[in-house]
Amino acid sequence: MTARLFVLDVPENVPIVEIARGYPGVSLEKVGPYFVLAAESNVTVDRRSTGVRHAVWYSWVGGLEGWQIEQWDRDAFRLVPR
Amino acid sequence: MSELSAKHLVSGVDHAAFPTFDPVATVRFYRDTLGFPVVHSICAAGWGPDDHPDFIHFFFDIGNDDRIAFFYYFGLEAPETSRGKGDVYARFGSDTPEFFVRSRHIALHVNSEEHLLEYRRRLDASDWPVEMQIQHETIESIYTHDPNGYFFEITRALRPVTPQEDLDANLTIDALVDILQQPGASMDALLVRKAELIMERAENWQDEQEAERELIPSPEGPVRR
Ligand SMILES: [Fe+2]
Numbered sequence: 001m002t003a004r005l006f007v008l009d010v011p012e013n014v015p016i017v018e019i020a021r022g023y024p025g026v027s028l029e030k031v032g033p034y035f036v037l038a039a040e041s042n043v044t045v046d047r048r049s050t051g052v053r054h055a056v057w058y059s060w061v062g063g064l065e066g067w068q069i070e071q072w073d074r075d076a077f078r079l080v081p082r
Numbered sequence: 083m084s085e086l087s088a089k090h091l092v093s094g095v096d097h098a099a100f101p102t103f104d105p106v107a108t109v110r111f112y113r114d115t116l117g118f119p120v121v122h123s124i125c126a127a128g129w130g131p132d133d134h135p136d137f138i139h140f141f142f143d144i145g146n147d148d149r150i151a152f153f154y155y156f157g158l159e160a161p162e163t164s165r166g167k168g169d170v171y172a173r174f175g176s177d178t179p180e181f182f183v184r185s186r187h188i189a190l191h192v193n194s195e196e197h198l199l200e201y202r203r204r205l206d207a208s209d210w211p212v213e214m215q216i217q218h219e220t221i222e223s224i225y226t227h228d229p230n231g232y233f234f235e236i237t238r239a240l241r242p243v244t245p246q247e248d249l250d251a252n253l254t255i256d257a258l259v260d261i262l263q264q265p266g267a268s269m270d271a272l273l274v275r276k277a278e279l280i281m282e283r284a285e286n287w288q289d290e291q292e293a294e295r296e297l298i299p300s301p302e303g304p305v306r307r
Contacts, residue, residue: 004277006277006280008246008250009246010220010247012219031284032284032287032288054129055126055216055219058126059127059219062280063274063280065278069270072127
């Protein structure tokens with residue numbers, strides 16, 4: 001089943017979305033002012049590759065559907081199927 | 083010395099912030115009873131020292147571009163405050179985590195980085211130097227403690243607020259009120275509920291925004307182009 005992650009479209013979040021959409025198997029759509037990142041399997045976003053500051057890194061997630069957050073720390077943000 | 087050094091540069095309260103153990107009643111009081119719009123929210127994962135819990139930081143418009151803000155910490159037990167004087171969250175025990183103590187503060191607003199740095203300069207030259215300068219999600223702040231020990235912030239916007247942040251704040255608060263009907267609610271439950279509300283309401287919101295943009299002023303009020 002496809003799982004989806006919602007991210008509000010504000011300038012701070014764009015670098016993270018740009019990195020995540022480039023991962024294999026991840027697609028990007030838009031629902032209203034939210035980016036929707038969708039994939040069939042696990043997704044891991046490497047914090048350093050995004051270049052965002054700490055406050056943004058720890059608050060960029062807007063909603064979860066079909067996924068749960070397994071890791072969210074200084075190294076990575078990891079989603080696994082629920 | 084710069085020409086700013088003699089000027090009064092702050093422009094009122096940006097936000098006054100308090101912890102809450104009852105966001106549902108808080109929303110009922112400020113939004114539903116007083117009619118203060120929810121204008122901003124942060125849903126943040128806990129990190130750093132103190133075993134910081136996941137938290138929601140949410141803001142109500144109190145007019146004049148000023149805001150009252152609350153912190154809700156997932157899983158944090160309310161302190162015993164039935165005895166003693168002072169308002170209920172003023173009696174901090176010695177084991178109270180620092181993040182909680184600091185959640186109660188006033189923040190004054192300045193209009194530019196230049197003005198923020200001017201206050202940094204004044205404080206750094208005083209007995210109360212700046213303890214922290216932090217770029218948050220959309221604001222940059224300096225912090226110190228005043229001579230009474232009150233935590234004190236001066237802040238500036240890093241960019242103008244976007245309309246979608248108001249939508250997002252409202253979805254956050256509605257999701258939070260929903261999930262707190264069940265005990266043991268977590269950030270996970272909040273994000274799952276919020277995804278449902280995004281699916282229900284975000285497209286409509288976007289359509290309304292676009293329709294509004296097509297309105298033109300007329301003597302009888304706005305009309306569609
Ligand atoms: Fe603050």
